[in-house]
Amino acid sequence: MERRHFLRQAGTTLAVASTAGLAACAGPRVESRPTTTGGTFSLPLIRASTDRITGIYVCTRPYRAEGPRIETQKLGKKTVVHNYGHGGSGWSLSWGSGTLALQMVQATGAKELGVIGCGAIGLTTALLAQRAGLSVRIYAKALPPDVFSMRASGLWTPDSRICDATHAPALADRWEMMTRISYARYQSLLGLPGKPVEWIDGYSLSDAPFGKFHGDVPDEPEYGEFGDRVRDLTPRPVELSPGNHPFPEPYVRRYTTLMFNISSYASYLMNEYRAAGGKIEIREFEHPEQLQQLPEHTLVNATGYGARALFNDESVIPVRGQTARLIPQPEITYGLRAQDISVVPRSDGIMVQVIGDTGNFNNADITPHREASEAAVRELADVMAKMKRA
């Protein structure tokens, strides 16, 4: 693939993964004023080398063409409120999605709730239910850090692989409600010890102008795009003129986004849940009939990709994603989006994600491909080597 064309494609992937990125489509501001006092803009360097990779993680996004399944189902003696299928947006939408699920739970009059699953969705739904006065028990075959949610990149991406374009109009209002509820909740999680949630700046690099993006990865569907509906929530990206950034690329855009330090954030959620008296039982269900044995009459099904097997729901499509984690560098507080990598400066490690690659849609293989992550880290090293120093 021609380099320029490829860069555009990588850019589209990024744009779809970020509401902030989409907001830029409508006309980014161009910042011409110098960004430093000494005349030379510099950023601390990421020590990008393959021997600093501490782990390579693969997980499957639980994607559904029609969007997340949040609805009530009567199943024998139980009422099951489904809350799964959040694609690449599970962390971002969790509080809003959990709020919708809780309303359905409350409609049953339940005072005791069983939540199946302890990922981003199960944990937040459980916490919301506790705060509404319910007694909650989580049942899950695995807990953090051994759940897929822990392998996410950790950015505010509420419209990443959340539905396909055909189903977008039907989902739009509900999506916006979930997004706004989640966003508001995240503002209350800023400034806490361990920084579970932070605002960060990052830089998108391209050798071609940033245009109107459509988010195409060649072998993936056209996804629903909702960024325009919540443009008021996040700052618009700013195009930086040469001299106002340290990168060799002619087109550089600074974006500002929320970041989740997932280790710290998951630990915060678990502690909050336990401190409020939440119970946890490690248990794997193979058939929905096994749910009939549970003492709670009302259950939330937050099994993510696990819902495909448990509820025989083939509408849940695995979309594979891989990240590598580099040894943390506290001085690195900026993100990066370059050719075919996205970098997230988390406190538990600098995440380097391969983006724009094919072969991930409907691919449940979670075997890490080390060579792909090493190539991504080498690409990051190349960006660092070409950065201007103060």
Ligand SMILES: Cc1cc2nc3c(=O)[nH]c(=O)nc-3n(C[C@H](O)[C@H](O)[C@H](O)COP(=O)(O)OP(=O)(O)OC[C@H]3O[C@@H](n4cnc5c(N)ncnc54)[C@H](O)[C@@H]3O)c2cc1C
């Ligand atoms: C590479 C990558 C990057 C991502 N980056 C982001 C991002 O930056 N921002 C964002 O918002 N989202 C991101 N996502 C998406 C996000 O990770 C998912 O949407 C989210 O993790 C889904 O959470 P969940 O709680 O539904 O599922 P999970 O985390 O998979 O949790 C499911 C829970 O159910 C349990 N379970 C499953 N089956 C059973 C069973 N049969 N019996 C008992 N228990 C069961 C599991 O043990 C687990 O506890 C990313 C995804 C990938 C792959």
